Amino acid sequence: MLDKQLKAIIIASVAIACGLCLYHFNGDSIDPTDRQVVLVVTDSMDGDVTEYEIDSFPADTLVMVKHLSPYERQFLRVGDVVSYNDNGTLVHHRVVQVNEGSVYVHGDNNHSTEIVQLDDINGKVIGTSPAMGHALALVSNNFMAFLAVMFVIAAAIAVYGVYRADPEEAAE
Secondary structure, rough: OHHHHHHHHHHHHHHHHHHHHHHHHHHOOOOOEEEEEEEEEEOOOOOOOOOOOOOOOOOOOEEEEEEOHHHHHOOOOOOEEEEEEEEEEEEEEEEEEEEOOEEEEOOOOOOOOOEEEEEHEEEEEEEEEHHHHHHHHHHOOHHHHHHHHHHHHHHHHHHHHHHHHOOOHHHH
């Protein structure tokens, strides 16, 4: 009985911890409807430490992008990291200057500035997770190895379950 209660407490604790991590990653919001999670695969934002809310981040970082309405785009400021479409590629760069109707942006790892019209901005990065991004990139880049490891783990759990249920039956 105590074993089942302990498992329930551990599962609940892990679920709460995961929920709090997702809440924080989602810009301290429980509303996921206007959000997009993107894996940033380039190192254009891998620069020096900044004083901005969203710091530089390396390649293979998972970012949370809050979609912005046309009204919200007017309030972008220097230091915000925006998401925009550049010839079919989703780019995430820092705002370095704000003008009426456009912003100047560049990656923290490069200094070639681009002008982006406010209408072309998809959203604003509100959270980053290099660890989750690296894990996702590792799995996606080594998918067959990941499946093999999952199969071995599942088989080991099944064998352990049979052995634990009846050690004599497992010996046969």
